[in-house]
Amino acid sequence: MALLLKGSVAVTLKCNGCYSYEDELSASKILNLRNPCLFFNCSSYFGSEIKANTKRAKLSGNNCVLLDGLHSLTGLRHSKMATTNNLVRVSSTNRNVSSFKNVLVENEKDNFDAESMNQESPPWGNVEIKGISELMCDGGSVALIKPRGEVVKMTNTLCFLEETDEEVLSNRILKLSRSNKVVSALSLYRSMEFSGLRANLHACNSLLSCLVRNQVLDEALKIFEILKESEMTTGHTYSLILKAIANAWGCNAALNMYEDLSGNSYIKKKFDAIAYNTMLSICGKVNDWVQAERIWRNLNDNGRTGTALTYRLLVCIFVRCSQNELALDAYREMIQNSLEPTDDMMQAIIGACSKEGEWDMGLSVFHRMLNQGMKPNAVACNALINSLGKANKANLALKVYGIMKSLGHIPDAYTWNAILGALYKAEEHADVLRLFQNLQAAKKSKISLHMYNTALMSCKRLGAWDRALQLLWHMESSGLPISTVSYNLVIGTCEVARRPKIALQVYERMLHQHHTPDLFTLLSLIRSCIWGSLWHEMEQVLKQVPQNASLYNVSIQGMFLRGKIDSAKKLYKEMQENGCEPDGKTRALMLQYMRKHSVRRARR
Secondary structure (H helix, E strand, O other), X not given: OEEEEEEEEEEEEEEOOOOEEEEEEEEEEEEEEOOOOOEEEEEEEEOOEEEOOOOEEEOOOOOOEEEOOOOOOOOOOHHHHOOOOOOEEEOOOOOOOHHHHOOOOOOOOOEEEHHHHHHOOOOOOOEEEOOOOEEEEXXXXXXXXXXXXXXXXXXXXXXXXXXXXXXXXXXHHHHXXXXXXXXHHHHHHHHHHHOOOOOOHHHHHHHHHHHHHXXXXXXXXXXXXXXXXXXXXXXXXXXXXXXXXXXXXXXXHHHHHHHHHHOOHHHHHHOOHHHHHHHHHHHHHOOOHHHHHHHHHHHHHOOOOOOHHHHHHHHHHHHHOOOHHHHHHHHHHHHHOOOOOOHHHHHHHHHHHHHHOOHHHHHHHHHHHHHOOOOOOHHHHHHHHHHHHHOOOHHHHHHHHHHHHHOOOOOOHHHHHHHHHHHHHOOOHHHHHHHHHXXXXXXXXXXXXXXXXXXXXXXXXXXXXXXXXXXXXXHHHHOOOOOHHHHHHHHHHHXXXXXXXXXXXXXXXXXXXXXXXXXXXXXXXXXXXXXXXOHHHHHHHHHHOOOOHHHHHHHHHHHHHOXXXXXHHHHHHHHHHOOOOOOHHHHHHHHHHHHHHHHHHHHO
């Protein structure tokens, strides 16, 4: 296709030296002259300056403008070309220059609607339009496009290249691609390939990015294959294609393509951190931590060093997938590579340290954030306090709590729960109850069931049965869904305080509230009855629950220790009849009794 650019030009067409035709044309943007089989020599005259550049151009393809009046040109097959798709026919019965000067298209506009051409006939003579919905006149190329918002439909358009400098043409492709002029950029690239010219790598990558943005994936893949065969690819090239494949066909398709590419030793060397980051981002969208770890190992095996984004992606993926140990490994490798983590990354690491019990590492990351002027959020502070509390570092937990308040964070239920847990772990049970009482009085935050249970555990350690009953009453009145664990703690507190009758009352209350006692409930209740010598009540409890070897063992051992030998023997016999196996301590007590009994009988 020969392109005659804007301006008043005198064109001389020679068909194999047989005929010449000369006329003045003034086109708004471009005038396409095509013939599927002929070659023409063209000379252009612009004003007073002559730019003579005789080139041999092969004219082929669709989308052409024919000039009636060239009938005497040897070899022009009008009958064949008249049936070409997407044909614009111009009758040049009036060869005056004035008939063309009226054609105006603004230089700033890239598109115009073909429907307007149907409504108002342009002053090109008689214009006939066949099969064209829209035309885009963009930088010397004509192509079909769909309405805005849809994918651009490409056409095989070639440009007549007056310029042959590859660097200049590459810069033009670069500018067109950055301006999002898909058709013009692709047409210029194809014309360079057809003419034996090669665009530089920067221009090719920019063109690929433009095609991917406009969802012209087929053309992008064709250019990608050309670049791959020419060994002109970079990591950015692979990153663009892999991302486009993932967006179009999903993560699995991108992973399959990555497998194929990484199998080639030459291509594998071209993979840089950008390409690996793209694959990690693709894995992160579907939370595929297995593939993310594998790509991370491939990066290291390939001798590449990850960027800050690489480790940020790894930490985010591993933390989301509860792979905290891998997240900590990625963070350590990042620090070894002298890269600076971001604040959100360090906060995620603090949470991972809390779950893995790495309180010292979490505290180090916390201080690193403070030294760099960052502000840890409330979630990170709560996680660190909880981690320190579990490690029996109550003093450090309280210091972090002080820093948290100085940062302007308001303590919530998670904060108080972590502090209560830290105090309980440090066996500061009186402080636990005082803090809990202050929280009840302040009513600044909602007290959770776990906080109540922590206070009940401290009551059990102190034997504060009356305080435990008060807490149980507050729990029932507040409407909290009380669990069996809470009743077990109150009954256990009564056991420690030697209040068996209170324990039985709590047990009856538990049954009345439709809570099913578990083994721990019954064991604590039986021990309370033994210490209170409530033998009848103990027997009633045993009759109401299914037979269990642990319950029999505790009852028999308690009877032996309290001197109820006959009752113990009777219960032991019942235990054997019900098919329950006595434990070692129960057997030892029975053997000891039998030995003493035989000695007494011998003395008699």
